Amino acid sequence: MSAREVVxxxxxxxxxxxxxxxxxxxxxxxxDGDAVTVTITPTYSGCPAVEEMRTDLADALRAAGxxxxxxxxxxxxxxxxxxxxEAGRRKLAEAGVAPPGxxxxxxxxxxxxxxxxxxxxxxxxxxxSRATEELSRFGPTACTALRxxxxxxxxxxxxxxx
Amino acid sequence: MSPHAxxxxxxxxxxxxxxxxxxxxxxWAFGSGFEDVQAEIEAPVPDGADAADLAEYCLMLGDDALxxxxxxxxxxxxxxxxxxxxxxxxTALDLLGQARVLLSRAGHVEGAGRDEDALAxxxxxxxxxxxxxxxxxxxxxxxxxxxxxxxxxxxxLALLSRLRDSRDPVVAAVAAKGVKELTYHRDWAARWALRLxxxxxxxxxxxxxxxxxxxPHVEELFRTSDVERRLVDAGVATDPAATxxxxxxxxxxxxxxxxxxxxxxxxxxxxxxxxGRQGAHTExxxxxxxxxxxxxxxHPGASW
Numbered sequence: 437m438s439a440r441e442v443v444x445x446x447x448x449x450x451x452x453x454x455x456x457x458x459x460x461x462x463x464x465x466x467x468d469g470d471a472v473t474v475t476i477t478p479t480y481s482g483c484p485a486v487e488e489m490r491t492d493l494a495d496a497l498r499a500a501g502x503x504x505x506x507x508x509x510x511x512x513x514x515x516x517x518x519x520x521x522e523a524g525r526r527k528l529a530e531a532g533v534a535p536p537g538x539x540x541x542x543x544x545x546x547x548x549x550x551x552x553x554x555x556x557x558x559x560x561x562x563x564x565s566r567a568t569e570e571l572s573r574f575g576p577t578a579c580t581a582l583r584x585x586x587x588x589x590x591x592x593x594x595x596x597x598x
Numbered sequence: 599m600s601p602h603a604x605x606x607x608x609x610x611x612x613x614x615x616x617x618x619x620x621x622x623x624x625x626w627a628f629g630s631g632f633e634d635v636q637a638e639i640e641a642p643v644p645d646g647a648d649a650a651d652l653a654e655y656c657l658m659l660g661d662d663a664l665x666x667x668x669x670x671x672x673x674x675x676x677x678x679x680x681x682x683x684x685x686x687x688x689t690a691l692d693l694l695g696q697a698r699v700l701l702s703r704a705g706h707v708e709g710a711g712r713d714e715d716a717l718a719x720x721x722x723x724x725x726x727x728x729x730x731x732x733x734x735x736x737x738x739x740x741x742x743x744x745x746x747x748x749x750x751x752x753x754x755l756a757l758l759s760r761l762r763d764s765r766d767p768v769v770a771a772v773a774a775k776g777v778k779e780l781t782y783h784r785d786w787a788a789r790w791a792l793r794l795x796x797x798x799x800x801x802x803x804x805x806x807x808x809x810x811x812x813x814p815h816v817e818e819l820f821r822t823s824d825v826e827r828r829l830v831d832a833g834v835a836t837d838p839a840a841t842x843x844x845x846x847x848x849x850x851x852x853x854x855x856x857x858x859x860x861x862x863x864x865x866x867x868x869x870x871x872x873x874g875r876q877g878a879h880t881e882x883x884x885x886x887x888x889x890x891x892x893x894x895x896x897h898p899g900a901s902w
Contacts (some may be wrong), residue, residue, distance in 0.1 A: 475637065481775050482695025510637045511699065511771035514778065542774070546844050547759055547781050551792055551855055573782060574685035578692070582681065598778045 439472045440465045442500045449488035450577045453531040456489060460519025463510060472497050473506045477515045480578040517579075517597050532561045533580065534568075534594040558594050560585035568592075639702050644765040647832040652766060653708040654727065654825045655835055657717070658875060659757075659769070660700030661728035664718060666750055667693035668886050669735065676738050685786050689747070692779040696772050703768040719894035723884055724877040730866060731815035733874075733883040741794065741808030748787035749812055752848045753819045755780040756841035765833040788852045795856025802857065809853075810861050817865025819845070823875040 437445075443465050444457040456462050456476065464475040474493050478486045486509060494505040517536035520528075525535035537556060558568050565587035572582040573596070580593040643649045671690035677683030701714040712720075731750055736742035758780060761773035794805035820842045822830075829835030853860055872878040893900070 478695070480692055480695060481699065481772070481779060482691035482693070484691070508637045511775055512638065512767065514771070514775040542762075542777070544762075545759070547755055547777060549784060549788055549848050549851060551788060551852070572681035572685060573786060574681070574688040576684065578688050596782075 437500055439467050439497060439500070439502055442496050442502070443472075443474055443493060446489070446492050446496050449485045449492065451528075451531075451533070453527045453533075454520075454524050456493075458521045458524030458527060460521065460524070461489070461515060470502050471504050471506075472502045473508065475508045475510055477510050479515050481511075483578055485577075515598075517595060520595075528595060529561045532592055534558050534561050534583065534592060536595040536597045539597040556597075558583055560588060560590065561592055562590045563588040570594075636699065636702060638768050638771055639699070639706050641767045643707060644832065644834055647766070647829060647834045649707050649709070651825050651829050651832075652834060653704045655829050656700045656704035656707065656769070658727040658823075658825070659772070660697045660704060660717075661726050662732045662750075662754065663693040663700065664697035665726070665728045665883065665886055666732040666746075667691075667697060668890055669732065670743070670747065672736075672738070673743060678740060686743075689783045689786065692776075692783070696776050696779075699768065699772050703766075715894070719891050723879050723887060726877065726879065726883060726887075727875055728879075728883075729815070729818050729874040730880055731812065731819065733880060733886055734812065734815055735882050735885065736808075736811075739804070739808065739811075740790075741804035741806075742811045743808070744787055744790045744794065744805065745808035745812040747783060748791050748852065749816060749819075749845075749849070751780050751783040751787055753838075753841060753845050755784055756844045756848075757836055757838065760836040760841070764835070769834065784848075788848075791852050791858065792856045795853075795858040805856070806858055809858060810863060813861040813863045814866040818873050821873065821875070825875075 443462055444455060446456050448454045448456060448459050451459070459479070461476045461479065462474065463477055464473075466473040466475075474497075476486070476489060476493075490507040493507050497503065497505045516539045518539045520536065528535045537558075557566050559566055560568050563585060565585050567586045568583050569586060570581060570583050571591065575582045575593050579595055579598075581596050582591060583594045584591045643652055667690045670686050670693065673686040674683060674690075677686055697718075698714050701717045705712040705714060705717055731746065731753075734742075734746055736746060755777065758773040758776045761769055762777065764770040764773060791805060794801040796802070820839045822837050822839050826835045826837065830837050850860065852858075866873075869878040
């Protein structure tokens, strides 16, 4: 397997239904002989999964015969849920996590405050109903919000658009 | 016996906590315990900016986030509902992430060999550069916690949305990412202020009292330090005084919707012109640092 393929196969430690490639956090894989430098971008500034990603990437590459391995993080440009692949969106929905819609475009100037939940339509990943409501904007991981379907009554996670 | 030799028992929560791989390093008992390979940290100091000023400015922005993160994290295991606890924990984590990058940049630019851990765990009170609002305690009063986060996130969002254009690439990168995160923090705090302010008589009274507790620390947020003034000229910093109109407009929007009254309390005084940005802090910072630093100071380099 090429180093690029090894990197592409490593899964996200908090959402193991997604590979790091699906999640869109892999920026670059540079190969120099057997040495590999992987550049990734954190999803959130304090994302605790970055350390695990670093370890998992190094383990997978070493197991495939590569090394030394250097994993670098870059912050700019900031990660966006728009970088999640089509395959990743499908896998999220299959695992019961509603995939994100398109992220708001960063605009210059002040960020407007909205005091009511934005009227986004999030489809229930369990029954397909469009009648869902937000329970909490912060879910069990930094990147998800918690919602509930008012048709089948199941709670589910929704990946927040950022 | 090494953890690898243990029979895997999926129902044993303690076993998975100690799960290791052969490449794992010993876990540090505090701090990050590792040198992050952050590509941007080593970028050169922008032309026209003084390195000592830039290090100091990164400490200001980083310490605001670190100390406020600590205060918010005090709600973990104490919040009124699980969902709110998760929200507060996530908020604290975002701020901690911003602090880590900024402190790493400060340490690199300073060039004295201090990393993010040394700066977080081994500085004394007078070396911290955060504003007083960040260190203000809430004694687990939810009204004070909401008011503090509302003001802090509104102000920091106004700063960071301007700093996306900073000529320092690390400050600009933290700002671009931080704007997305702080938008969520401000939404959370604003909606709670609305719910409590426009709720029952008791929730209204408590939310108003929270604002009164926080208000004496608002004035300091718009005071421009000499370091900031010089870095504004170099295109690195933004002038906090210039954010006042935007911050006031957002707070007025929330207060009006929440039927709350803007407090008229005067700002806290300075110590001969010195305040948080110059290392003059309230007693509260000592209590934060006691919790934050005691393990690292008692057991330097401890691991488990």
